[in-house]
Amino acid sequence: MPMPKVTELTINGRRASVNVEPDVPLLSVLRDYLDLTGTKYGCGEGRCGACSVIIDGQLTRSCVTPVAKAADKNITTIEGLAKDRKLHPLQEAFIKADAMQCAFCTSGMIMAASALLNRNARPTREEIVSFMNRNVCRCGVYQRIVEAIQIAVDTGSAEK
Amino acid sequence: MTEDQDDLISIEPERYELLAGPGYNFNLDRRDFIKTFGLGILFIVPTARARSQQRDQDESGRGFGNNLPQEISAWIHIDEAGKVTVLTGKVEFGQNVRTSLTQAVADELHVPVSSIQLVMGDTDVVPFDMGTFGSRTTPIMAPQLRRAAAAAREMLIGMAAEQLQLPSNDLRLVDAHFVNHDKSKTLTLAEVARGRKLVKVIPENISITPPANWTIAGTSVTKVDAVDFVTGRHRYTSDLKRDGMLYGKIVRPATLNAVLRSANTKPAEAIPGVKVVVDGNFIGVAAPDPQTAIKAANAVVVDWQSTTQPSNAELFELLRKPANGGGGRGRGSRPQGSISDGLAVADKKLESTYTVEYIAHAPLEPRAAVAEWTGDKLTVWTGTQRPFGVRGELAEALHIPEDKIRVIVPDTGSGYGGKHTGECAIEAARLARAAGKPVKLVWTRAEEFNWAYFRPAGVIDVKSGVKADGTITAWEFHNYNSGSAGIQIKYDIPNTDIQFHQSNSPLRQGSYRGLAATANHFARECHIDELANAVKMNPLELRLKNIKDQRLRAVLEAATKAFGWGKTKAVNDRGFGLSCGFEKGSYVATCAEIAIERDAKNRKNSQVRIVRVVEAFECGAVVNPLHLKNQIEGAIAQAVGGALFEAIQFENGKILNGRFADYRLPRFGDTPMIEVVLVDRKDLPSEGAGETPIVGLAPAVGNAIFNATGLRLRSLPLTPKGIR
Numbered sequence: 001m002p003m004p005k006v007t008e009l010t011i012n013g014r015r016a017s018v019n020v021e022p023d024v025p026l027l028s029v030l031r032d033y034l035d036l037t038g039t040k041y042g043c044g045e046g047r048c049g050a051c052s053v054i055i056d057g058q059l060t061r062s063c064v065t066p067v068a069k070a071a072d073k074n075i076t077t078i079e080g081l082a083k084d085r086k087l088h089p090l091q092e093a094f095i096k097a098d099a100m101q102c103a104f105c106t107s108g109m110i111m112a113a114s115a116l117l118n119r120n121a122r123p124t125r126e127e128i129v130s131f132m133n134r135n136v137c138r139c140g141v142y143q144r145i146v147e148a149i150q151i152a153v154d155t156g157s158a159e160k
Numbered sequence: 161m162t163e164d165q166d167d168l169i170s171i172e173p174e175r176y177e178l179l180a181g182p183g184y185n186f187n188l189d190r191r192d193f194i195k196t197f198g199l200g201i202l203f204i205v206p207t208a209r210a211r212s213q214q215r216d217q218d219e220s221g222r223g224f225g226n227n228l229p230q231e232i233s234a235w236i237h238i239d240e241a242g243k244v245t246v247l248t249g250k251v252e253f254g255q256n257v258r259t260s261l262t263q264a265v266a267d268e269l270h271v272p273v274s275s276i277q278l279v280m281g282d283t284d285v286v287p288f289d290m291g292t293f294g295s296r297t298t299p300i301m302a303p304q305l306r307r308a309a310a311a312a313r314e315m316l317i318g319m320a321a322e323q324l325q326l327p328s329n330d331l332r333l334v335d336a337h338f339v340n341h342d343k344s345k346t347l348t349l350a351e352v353a354r355g356r357k358l359v360k361v362i363p364e365n366i367s368i369t370p371p372a373n374w375t376i377a378g379t380s381v382t383k384v385d386a387v388d389f390v391t392g393r394h395r396y397t398s399d400l401k402r403d404g405m406l407y408g409k410i411v412r413p414a415t416l417n418a419v420l421r422s423a424n425t426k427p428a429e430a431i432p433g434v435k436v437v438v439d440g441n442f443i444g445v446a447a448p449d450p451q452t453a454i455k456a457a458n459a460v461v462v463d464w465q466s467t468t469q470p471s472n473a474e475l476f477e478l479l480r481k482p483a484n485g486g487g488g489r490g491r492g493s494r495p496q497g498s499i500s501d502g503l504a505v506a507d508k509k510l511e512s513t514y515t516v517e518y519i520a521h522a523p524l525e526p527r528a529a530v531a532e533w534t535g536d537k538l539t540v541w542t543g544t545q546r547p548f549g550v551r552g553e554l555a556e557a558l559h560i561p562e563d564k565i566r567v568i569v570p571d572t573g574s575g576y577g578g579k580h581t582g583e584c585a586i587e588a589a590r591l592a593r594a595a596g597k598p599v600k601l602v603w604t605r606a607e608e609f610n611w612a613y614f615r616p617a618g619v620i621d622v623k624s625g626v627k628a629d630g631t632i633t634a635w636e637f638h639n640y641n642s643g644s645a646g647i648q649i650k651y652d653i654p655n656t657d658i659q660f661h662q663s664n665s666p667l668r669q670g671s672y673r674g675l676a677a678t679a680n681h682f683a684r685e686c687h688i689d690e691l692a693n694a695v696k697m698n699p700l701e702l703r704l705k706n707i708k709d710q711r712l713r714a715v716l717e718a719a720t721k722a723f724g725w726g727k728t729k730a731v732n733d734r735g736f737g738l739s740c741g742f743e744k745g746s747y748v749a750t751c752a753e754i755a756i757e758r759d760a761k762n763r764k765n766s767q768v769r770i771v772r773v774v775e776a777f778e779c780g781a782v783v784n785p786l787h788l789k790n791q792i793e794g795a796i797a798q799a800v801g802g803a804l805f806e807a808i809q810f811e812n813g814k815i816l817n818g819r820f821a822d823y824r825l826p827r828f829g830d831t832p833m834i835e836v837v838l839v840d841r842k843d844l845p846s847e848g849a850g851e852t853p854i855v856g857l858a859p860a861v862g863n864a865i866f867n868a869t870g871l872r873l874r875s876l877p878l879t880p881k882g883i884r
Contacts, residue, residue, distance in 0.1 A: 024451055032407070032450055037399035038392020040573075042524050043605040047820035050524055078392035091390040095382060098790050102254025103389035104524040104573030110390060129828045136820070138524045139254050139574055140797025142831040144790060 007071045011036065012080025022068035026060075027051045029067045030077060038078035038107045042136065049135030052108040052115075053077050059115035078107035081114065089152045090114055097148035101139035109135055113149045122153055196285060200239040201358045203315070204232050205308040232287040236265065236308050238316075242336060242350030244269065244276045246305060249289025250297050251281035251545060252571040253579075255850040256787040257297045259384045260377075263783060264302040267376040268309035268369055271336040271349065273384065281547040281569030291546035293577060293671060295744040295848025298783060302846065303368060310369070311362040320352045371781030371842040378842075380786030385571075397543045397570050398528035398602045405530070406435070408591045408601035409453040411443035411460050412611065415813030416667070418464040428459040435595040436460065444587055446595040470666040471811040476515050476619045479641040483662045490659035491644055499623065502634025502655030506625025508694040509634075513621050514683035516642055516876040517807035518614040518667055520818075522825060525573020526608040531588035532598035538565045542585040543572030550582030557586045558593070576798075577671035578612055609818030614808055615672030616665060618642025620683040626691045630702045637684070641665060643676025646743040646855060649684065651706045667810060673795070674851040677743040678802065678858060682876055685739035685859030689866065699738050699863065700725055709742075711778055711841075715749040716740050718837045719776035723751035733758065734771075735868025739859035745847030746779040747839075750796075750856030752832070754864040756883060768879045770800060770832040770861055778839035779847040785838060792836045792853040799857035800826040805880045 009016045011034070018033050030036040030053070039062055042050030046061035053062045054076040081088040090110050093099070100106045109132070116123060116131045123131065128149050137145065237245045246265050252258040258278050266273045279285060281292075289301075313333050320338040321328035324347060330340045338347040371378060388394040413420070423443055425436040433448045434456040443460060447453035470478055482490070503509055529542035538560065544550045547567045555562045572579065584601055592599040603611070618641045625634040634655045639647055644660035660676075672678075692702040700720055707713055720726070720738065730736060733756035740749040753772040759765035777792050805824045809816040817823045858876055865883070866872050873879070 020449075021451065028450055031399070035401060037395065040396075040525070041398065041602065042526075043820040045605070045819060045821055048524065048825075082391055087387070087390065091387075094390050095386045098383065098786050100254075100383070100386070100389055101256065101790065101794055102524070102572065102574035103394070104254075104396065106389050107392045133828045136524065136825050136827060138522055138576075138798065138825065140794035140800075140826065140831070141790065142797050142826075142828045143793055143834055146828070 007067050009067070009070060009075060010073065011075045012077060018067065020067060023066045025063050026053070026065045026067050026070050026075075027062040030062060036077055036079055040104055040107060042105070042108075047134075047136070048105070048108075049112055050105055050108040052111040052135065054111060054115050057115075057118060059112055076111075078111060081110065088114070089155045090117070090148070093148040093151035093155065094145075097144045097151055099141055099144040099148035101141055105135065105137045105139075109137065109145055113145075113152070116149070117152065117156065121156065123149070125150070197237045197245070198239060199355065199357055200237055200353045201312075201316070201356050201360065202235060202237045203308055203312040203360050203362055204235045205304055205362045206232060235287065236269075236305070236312055238312070238349060238353045240350060240354045242275065242348055242353060244271055244349075245279060246276060247279045247286045248301060248305065249281060249286045249548060250301050251292045251547065251569045253292065253545065254574045255297075255791065256383060256784070257292070257301075258571065259381055259787060260298060260783045261302055261305055262384055263377045263379075263381050264306050265309045267374050268306045269313050270333040273376060273381055275336055275349075280571075282566070283547050283551050283568070284566040288548050291549055291580065293545055293580065295746075295851050298779075298846050298848045299745060302783070306368040307366045308362050311366045312360075315360055316349070316352055320347045323347060323352060371846070374781075377783050378781065379784070381784055383787070395570060396525055396528070396573050397530060397541050398525060398573075398600075400530045400541055400570070400600065402530060402532055402598035402600075405598040405600055406446040406448060406591075406595055407450045407453040408444055408446050408588055408599045409457040410587055410601070410607070411445070411457050411462060412607065413441075414464040415466040416469065416610070416815075417813060418466045421463040421465045423463070424461040427461065428456040431456050431459065435591070437591055437594045439590065442587070442590065444591050446591045446597070446599050466813055469813040472809055475517075475617055475666065478666060479617060479619050479663045481663060482640070483664050490638065490661035492659040493648065495657040497655035499634050499636045499655050499657050502653075503623075503625040505627070506633045507628040508691070509623075509625045510687070510690055510694060511621070511623045512687055512690060512874060513619065514679075514686065514874045515620070516618045516679040516682065518617045518669065518810075519672070519802050519806045520609055520614055520808060520823065521576045521578030521612070521672060522608065522823070523574040523576060523578055526603040526605060527579065527584035527612065528600070528602040529585040529588035530598060530600045531585065531592040533592055533596075536560065536564055538589055539568065540565070540585045540589055541568045541570060542582065542588075543575070543579055544569060544582060544585065545575050545577070545579050549580065550585050553582040554586055554589055558589060576673040577675070580671055581613070583611070605820060606818050609823065610815050613668040613670040615802075616642045616669040616676065617667075618676065618679050620679065622683055622687045624687060624691060626695055628695055630692070630695055630697045630705045632691060632706050639676065639680060639683075642679040645675035646677025646680040646741065650709045650712050650742050651688070652708050653706065667808070673798070674743065674854045677741070677852070677855045678799070679876070681739065681741045681743075681855040682858045682862065685741065685856075686862045686872075686874065689737070689859075689863040690872065693866075698726065703738075703740060707740075711747045712740060712742060712749075714839055715747045715776040715778050718839055719749035719751050719774050722776070722835060722837050723774040725751060730867045733868055735864040735866070737860040737862065737864030737867055739856045739863065741852075741855050743852045743855060746777065746849055746852040748775060748777050748852050748856045750775045750860040752857065752860035752864045754861055754868060756868060763884060765882055766884065767882050768804060768861070768865060770804075770830070772833045772835070773857065773860070774835045774837065775853060775856060776837040776839055777849065777853055778841060779849045779852070780844035781842045781846045782838055782840045783846050785840075788838060788849055789836045791849050793834045795851075795853035796834050796857050797826055797831045799854045800830050800832070802876060803858035803861050803878060804830075805877045807877050807880055
């Protein structure tokens with residue numbers, strides 16, 4: 001059995017260290033050890049996107065990512081999206097478009113959308129659908145989530 | 161619904177999981193209320209049954225006098241700061257009733273939405289409620305809260321008038337302020353509530369504001385705690401943490417219905433900090449962290465005794481065998497006329513069989529519970545649609561009285577009828593009792609598939625006759641196993657025989673959004689299409705010819721108009737389908753356009769794509785147009801799964817596709833363009849809308865596939881392996 005070792009993490013700009021086995025899923029570290037519970041467990045096999053976080057700009061399924069792989073990298077979770085108590089344009093847009101029902105998928109949806117907009121500031125509807133297709137909303141709010149992302153695209157470009 | 165129906169509800173036979181429910185009567189004491197709520201004014205609302213019992217006992221109509229009613233349906237508290245707390249046993253699962261009920265109270269009490277807080281689903285402080293299911297929150301709980309708020313408003317005006325030494329007819333309550341005619345005297349809600357220690361019973365005969373005069377209800381109020389959800393701040397059950405909390409893990413049987421033969425727990429117990437519990441068929445562990453819990457559960461060496469069990473291949477044959485051994489009539493309304501007479505006058509006769517598979521609710525938040533014992537008192541946080549029902553289950557399983565148990569339901573990550581039962585709560589409570597520490601248990605996705613329950617599978621036989629002019633003359637309908645919801649018809653047919661037959665289901669089954677209304681609408685609305693085809697009539701025309709009900713005609717006309725029905729002809733591999741129906745007080749009509757996407761290399765890989773859906777919906781007076789549209793769009797997107805590809809595969813006690821990699825869920829790319837047409841009837845009471853919008857899609861798509869290809873598909877899902 002490998003010895004537990006300390007992993008150094010940078011989450012939402014803050015340093016954190018955890019003393020766990022290197023193969024513990026990042027999702028469990030965030031939720032169970034650091035009490036960052038905005039990131040959700042939905043399936044444990046990277047198929048629903050509820051656990052989406054961004055690591056060094058890359059959209060990542062934290063439920064299938066060993067914590068060791070995230071060491072010394074910049075991790076952004078839903079808790080780190082709002083800056084200076086001001087909601088991120090995507091968060092505002094999700095409220096405006098009423099793009100949630102039970103909202104259990106919402107953190108993952110917003111993180112995935114944020115990764116999309118970081119790489120493509122003006123995605124088409126087809127690009128949004130194709131990129132977001134790995135995230136599940138069982139309440140079926142898909143049409144409104146697409147609309148929310150389009151609203152965020154428009155406000156984002158208006159700000160520039 | 162009349163107001164006195166609130167405790168006289170009927171439960172559909174297919175809510176199999178609810179066969180036993182706890183009854184409960186509060187023993188109330190005014191001092192307890194003050195202790196719970198602190199200073200201020202508390203308004204309590206007796207149930208209809210309590211009111212009618214009081215009427216029977218007290219002919220003089222003095223109301224409850226000094227006695228508090230035994231049964232309460234809701235209460236409203238106003239604290240010394242003027243903050244309004246509404247307490248209800250209903251729970252929030254994404255259907256947005258936290259918002260709609262807040263709107264009802266704000267509208268009636270004349271206070272802003274932001275000054276109201278709803279406490280929901282906490283059995284120690286909210287009144288008893290059977291559960292949040294059956295689309296009953298809007299037609300039943302909302303009017304009760306409105307009556308409470310309206311009575312509270314009038315009582316408060318009386319108190320304010322006394323304080324200001326004005327006649328009460330000179331005062332109005334506007335936006336949480338009392339004002340007289342020339343606004344020379346004002347008081348805030350807080351100023352009236354300050355220093356009070358009052359408990360008031362809401363009187364009978366309170367009139368509530370009709371929908372035409374609503375100001376806050378009827379508008380698109382934003383989801384009340386939306387910010388908590390988009391920031392990840394909201395704590396679902398699975399996000400809770402208690403001091404010293406352990407993590408639970410259950411050792412599951414190798415197959416469904418297996419019996420425990422023996423278990424060697426020593427290797428698991430040797431792991432530091434681990435507690436193992438073996439009790440009957442139950443084996444579980446609790447450990448200081450989730451990884452140790454998994455390791456410990458895997459370390460238990462178990463021998464399960466399995467039995468031979470049915471598989472998909474035999475399912476429909478099995479379901480045709482009635483549970484009661486056969487012979488008698490199934491459940492249903494009395495037959496009308498004579499089927500043989502109706503068939504004798506028909507120009508065309510049809511007989512078809514339709515089937516539906518088991519499907520899974522797959523709520524994105526799996527079942528979860530946190531259990532904590534303080535002495536002999538148990539508190540369980542859990543995501544259930546029936547907080548009081550689960551309290552009863554806990555009492556029964558743990559052999560403790562219900563008054564030692566508090567169940568708290570944080571706003572939950574959906575359920576769709578799948579979270580009525582309390583097994584996860586019971587498991588967490590059993591582990592916590594053994595461990596002497598709080599225990600959190602979150603089911604894995606695989607557990608959710610294997611150990612919850614499914615939407616029932618079913619077989620439906622339809623026999624019918626139609627005249628050449630489109631008049632339907634006979635309608636015989638038998639549903640085996642799936643259920644009776646939505647089985648009754650709005651078609652005016654002189655000869656009908658409609659029955660539901662209960663069967664022995666090979667898998668555990670229970671409520672699902674809309675219950676059997678989806679299966680019954682699928683069979684009925686596809687069959688109506690088959691009749692239209694048999695007499696070469698437009699399916700819309702044939703429906704309108706046989707439907708007198710004005711509300712159903714109205715949604716049919718609204719949907720087909722917005723869709724442009726009949727304006728576009730079906731071309732090769734592109735078709736249009738229609739359905740309509742009625743369930744739980746609401747009316748729905750759905751139009752779908754589908755396209756067959758052919759795979760040039762392999763014809764077997766061709767898929768049905770739902771391109772566009774228009775649904776018209778009428779549920780009386782609309783409470784929140786934004787959230788209603790969202791519910792309807794979501795129901796349609798969810799319905800895509802059951803219509804096209806969702807089905808549980810099982811074999812000899814094993815679920816074969818119990819994970820997201822194997823069980824296909826509707827995704828962004830499967831979602832059609834959805835247009836919702838709301839038919840707002842301000843002259844009618846509001847009905848629930850969480851369920852009925854789901855029933856129309858499957859038959860509309862089935863009919864559209866026929867329209868495009870000439871292929872009549874009679875099984876749900878329609879095209880799990882694509883279409884040839």
